[in-house]
Amino acid sequence: MALQGNWTYTTQEIEEGNFNTISVTYPEDLSENDPNYNFRGQTKDVEVPVYKEITETYTNVYINIQSIHYWKSFQGQEKFDLMNITYRVFASKESYLSNPNEYLLEKLSVAQHIDFSKKLNHMEQAYEILKNTIGFQDLTSV
Amino acid sequence: MALQSSGAISFSQIKTELTSSSNSLRALSAAAGFSSPDAVSEFYGYTSSLPPTVVTFAFDQIGETSIRCGGAVNSDNGAAITERGFYFGTSTNRASNPKYTVSGTVGYYTLNRTGLSPNTTYRCWAYATNASGTTYGSMVTATTYQVYNPSWASMYTSAQGVFYGESPNGEVQTHSASYEAFYRNPYSGGYVQYYARSYNQSTTGIYQQLYFNGGSRFAGSPAGTAAVNTRNFVRLLYNADPYGLKGGSVSYNYIFMNPASGSFSNFSISGNGGNINDSSTGTTGYLSVYNFNTSDGRTPLQLDSYFDYA
Numbered sequence: 410m411a412l413q414g415n416w417t418y419t420t421q422e423i424e425e426g427n428f429n430t431i432s433v434t435y436p437e438d439l440s441e442n443d444p445n446y447n448f449r450g451q452t453k454d455v456e457v458p459v460y461k462e463i464t465e466t467y468t469n470v471y472i473n474i475q476s477i478h479y480w481k482s483f484q485g486q487e488k489f490d491l492m493n494i495t496y497r498v499f500a501s502k503e504s505y506l507s508n509p510n511e512y513l514l515e516k517l518s519v520a521q522h523i524d525f526s527k528k529l530n531h532m533e534q535a536y537e538i539l540k541n542t543i544g545f546q547d548l549t550s551v
Numbered sequence: 552m553a554l555q556s557s558g559a560i561s562f563s564q565i566k567t568e569l570t571s572s573s574n575s576l577r578a579l580s581a582a583a584g585f586s587s588p589d590a591v592s593e594f595y596g597y598t599s600s601l602p603p604t605v606v607t608f609a610f611d612q613i614g615e616t617s618i619r620c621g622g623a624v625n626s627d628n629g630a631a632i633t634e635r636g637f638y639f640g641t642s643t644n645r646a647s648n649p650k651y652t653v654s655g656t657v658g659y660y661t662l663n664r665t666g667l668s669p670n671t672t673y674r675c676w677a678y679a680t681n682a683s684g685t686t687y688g689s690m691v692t693a694t695t696y697q698v699y700n701p702s703w704a705s706m707y708t709s710a711q712g713v714f715y716g717e718s719p720n721g722e723v724q725t726h727s728a729s730y731e732a733f734y735r736n737p738y739s740g741g742y743v744q745y746y747a748r749s750y751n752q753s754t755t756g757i758y759q760q761l762y763f764n765g766g767s768r769f770a771g772s773p774a775g776t777a778a779v780n781t782r783n784f785v786r787l788l789y790n791a792d793p794y795g796l797k798g799g800s801v802s803y804n805y806i807f808m809n810p811a812s813g814s815f816s817n818f819s820i821s822g823n824g825g826n827i828n829d830s831s832t833g834t835t836g837y838l839s840v841y842n843f844n845t846s847d848g849r850t851p852l853q854l855d856s857y858f859d860y861a
Contacts (some may be wrong), residue, residue, distance in 0.1 A: 412577065421663070434650040445649065460663055482670060482694045489672055489694055512628075520613045522692040541691070542609045543621040543659060
C-alpha cells in the first residue's frame with residue numbers, strides 16, 4: 410500500500426501587517442454559550458491575516474506511511490478516536506525498495522479522526538486521509 | 552391570441568405564442584413560479600449548467616487553538632461561481648455552524664481558523680454556489696490539542712532566547728537559518744519532549760550553543776505529574792534526521808556538556824551521528840558544539856538537545 414505521483418507540500422507564513430476581509434454568517438441557532446451569540450443570524454465582515462503559502466512540488470514520488478499512532482481524545486462525555494500519521498516521501502518506488510531509510514522527507518499528519526463506520530482498518534484509513542489532504546490530489550494508490 | 556386546446560402543440564408554436572404576448576408570458580411564467588423570465592429556457596426550467604463540483608480536504612495545520620480548512624471547486628459545471636467557502640464549527644449539523652466565504656472561483660482554497668478551543672472536535676464542509684445551486688463537500692473532522700503549558704523549565708539557544716511556552720505540539724515554534732525549537736505536547740500522545748535544535752547551513756567551523764536553564768526541571772516534577780524520569784542527552788542527528796536534512800557523513804565533531812559544577816564532560820562522535828546520554832548533568836549548564844565538517848559540502852548539521860520524562 411502506497412501512493413505514487415506528483416506531490417505538493419505547502420507551508421504557510423503569516424504576512425505581517427496584511428489582512429484579508431472575509432464574510433462570516435452566523436447561524437440562527439447558536440447556543441447562548443457561543444461567543445458570537447449576539448451575532449446569530451447575522452453576516453459580519455471579519456479581518457483575518459494573510460497567509461503566504463510556500464509550495465514545493467515533487468515529481469513522481471513514492472509515499473509510504475511509516476507509522477500511525479492511535480489515541481483517544483476525551484471531551485466531556487464524548488470520546489474520539491484519533492491518529493497521527495507519519496509518512497515518508499521517496500524519490501521513486503525503486504528508491505524505497507532499495508533502501509527504505511533513504512527517503513527525501515518525513516512528514517506528519519496529526520489528530521486525524523478515525524471513522525470506524527467506514528469499515529477500513531487503521532492503515533487503510535490513514536492512506537485515505539492522506540489522499541484527501543491538500544497536495545495529494547495527483548497521487549494514486551499503488 | 553389563444554393557445555390550442557387540443558391536438559399536438561409544437562415547441563415553436565408555444566415559443567411564438569409566449570414571445571408574442573407579454574400578458575400571456577407574465578401569466579404563464581407566474582404560474583410556473585418565475586417572476587420575470589428572461590429566456591424561454593428559463594420558463595421551461597431548463598438550464599445548461601449544473602451546481603459546482605466541490606470537495607473538502609482533510610484538516611491540516613492542526614494546533615492547540617488553530618486549524619486549517621481546505622477545499623476545492625473542481626468545476627463550475629457551466630455557470631460562474633458566485634460564492635464559495637466553508638461551514639466550520641463544532642456542530643455535526645452543517646447549517647448550525649458559521650459560514651465563512653472565501654474569495655475566488657474554481658480551484659483550491661483554504662481558511663485558517665485561529666482562537667479555537669483546545670481539545671475540541673471541529674467539523675468543516677466546503678461549499679460553492681453557482682446559478683444552478685449550491686454543492687456541499689463531505690464533512691471532515693479533526694480535534695485540536697489539549698493545551699499543555701510547560702512551566703517548569705526553560706531551554707534556549709544562544710541565538711533565540713526562550714523558545715517555548717505557546718508552541719503547539721510538536722510543531723516548529725521558531726525557525727530561522729540557524730535554529731528551530733519546539734516541544735511535543737503530551738496530549739498528542741506519547742511523552743513530553745522539549746527540543747532545541749541549532750544548526751547551520753555551513754559545513755565547517757560551526758559553533759552553536761544550546762543553553763539549559765533547567766533548575767526546576769532537574770529539581771522536581773512538572774506540575775501535575777507524579778514522577779519524572781529525566782534524561783538529558785544530546786543527540787547529533789545526521790544520517791537519521793527525521794526532517795530529511797541528511798546526506799553525506801560527519802568527519803569530525805565534538806560536544807561539550809557543561810554542568811553547573813563547572814567541570815566539562817567531553818564527548819566525541821564520529822561517523823554518521825549518534826546519541827550521548829548524560830544523566831548526571833547538574834542544574835544549569837550549556838552545551839557547545841563546534842567544528843563540524845561534512846563530506847558532502849551541503850548538509851546542515853544539527854545538534855538536538857532534549858530532555859523528556861516518561
